[in-house]
Amino acid sequence: MADSIGTGSEEASASLEEREEAERQGLVVVKPEPFNAETPTQALALGRTPTPVFYVRSNHAEPELSPDTHRISVEGAVEDAFMLEVAELSQQKRRSLTVTLECAGNGRTSMAPLPEGEPWGQGALGTAIWTGVPLAEVLSRARLRKEAVEVLIEGADGKGSKRFARALPLSKALHPDTLLALEMNGAPLTRAHGAPVRLVVPGWYGMASVKWVSRIEALTRPFEGYYQRDRYIYDTADGRKPEPVTRMRVKSLITSPEEGARLTEGPVVVQGMAWSGERRVVQVEVAVDGGDNWKSATLLEVPRPSAWVRWAFTWENPKPGRHTLRARATDEAGETQPESAQWNRLGYGNNAVQVRVVYVG
């Protein structure tokens, strides 16, 4: 709602304070305006990512919305359109879910040819506990008409045709895990993360989890907006029709040892995370040199389809010198990480095996 957005000057000053705080906390700034920053490497080693160091991806300046006055318009192909107050949403029965979010552009700088777009390394990634009300509850109250085919979620960020908005198919919009989240890691959402209400779409790349939700519209035709049809598509530039970017591809990350680490001899524990959107990870393998000598790592917790799983591998007899460590995850559908990135013009969905260089002795 236009009337719930702060003035430009308010936006700028609040954003600056929050940004300075973020940098103090260790976020790695990729772009100061609009503010975009990565989770620092050390924080990725934690099972849950603390909010102050959780990556921030915004396409526009961060709107400042008051939880007391902000309202969400629920409209379109519904029987009962209504204005949803944040206070009202807060009183409904809530769910808490641990969800891994990864930016679709994460790993873009490892793609060749290097695509245009924010130069994300591998830190546009984090896992938090999100608490909120299923979007399905709100849609249930509005009563979707049978003509509805998608549900559009619009943020309060951006203007005109560049207003940030994304549509979900009904199956995902009505899934009980798709939340209108009010809290992150047990505290009200911060402005950078979409306060007072954001969508959280488990299993999908982050663009689906619209921040600063201001409008929910049931659509009778597929959405054709900029962030649905011109961005967040796998455009392979070879004449094939681009596929939309949806679920997170199976991927893993080595969190320890760090890049360039100098290790003493003796067994080295290689640790990391692995995830696959909407699917459980079933195997992680590690190779301690180039080539095809993959060995199974141990999963340290029961894999869930919405959050990363931690894993560990004991490297028994590292010889002195430089070594390359690689990890490769496989999910319950049998999908595994490719060894090289699947290039696309906009640089999305890079889930290729990464190479970590370390030194022993």
Next chain:
Amino acid sequence: MADSIGTGSEEASASLEEREEAERQGLVVVKPEPFNAETPTQALALGRTPTPVFYVRSNHAEPELSPDTHRISVEGAVEDAFMLEVAELSQQKRRSLTVTLECAGNGRTSMAPLPEGEPWGQGALGTAIWTGVPLAEVLSRARLRKEAVEVLIEGADGKGSKRFARALPLSKALHPDTLLALEMNGAPLTRAHGAPVRLVVPGWYGMASVKWVSRIEALTRPFEGYYQRDRYIYDTADGRKPEPVTRMRVKSLITSPEEGARLTEGPVVVQGMAWSGERRVVQVEVAVDGGDNWKSATLLEVPRPSAWVRWAFTWENPKPGRHTLRARATDEAGETQPESAQWNRLGYGNNAVQVRVVYVG
């Protein structure tokens, strides 16, 4: 010659001292035994690479050869076989050439899938002044027979079928720039660099520049040795016949700013090197973001076909945030660097455009 190689224990102790000195000087050790190490990044910014930080690539333990007693057997399809003493070679008319040497495996760790083999980053590269006698002079004295098709150069390193040996076509063996080098950067060769005599083959990847030369044999049939037919070949593993690795592919390197550098705002001078084996570099372009926006850099010296050329580019208005810098060289034959590595099973010849990540503000 087997009788000119030191005993095992002499080898080990001398090698250890030299290695410790090398590490003190800043070489980046890739493998301690046999000793393999990269030129440190800072040293690559120098027009000429100081000997103590010049990369070392050895396939076997370093032989210890006395310049007083070491002799090179010149034999095979020649009219006058003879034993060449180092002292004798030293008295001949010498030439000095500035030559860039790059290991064929340089950049292997940036290839995907990651090939087996020494995990070289981008520092298996250096430029030195080499002083010696053209191989052609020695071959002239021996008088090649007309049946000769190649000239084999054998090192004193390795044993049996793994003895390091490489053959050159006659055109390259007889080229006046192909030197039996006695000096590097104005001083006698160090042991790590092939003392007392090594071959220097300008324009070719480093494997051709055989160290510790012990035998020169004119061959009447193409050489089939391990390091000629089983290694140093572009094996694309797709059924095509492997091509031999020969001249260095066109390539460039950004030496400043360094990876991860935090720059203040204002114009930034991007600098580096570019080279192409046996050819002059004619253009270097720089892109300061992903995509295809390449702009010409300035070559800082007259390009030569055997050594890198330094270049600079002024980045006028860097905006705050993370940026990706890329450089791309083109040579006089119109060859330019590919944006992604041309994968091959053994990981040779990676001349792909590299991505350097820096921060502004």
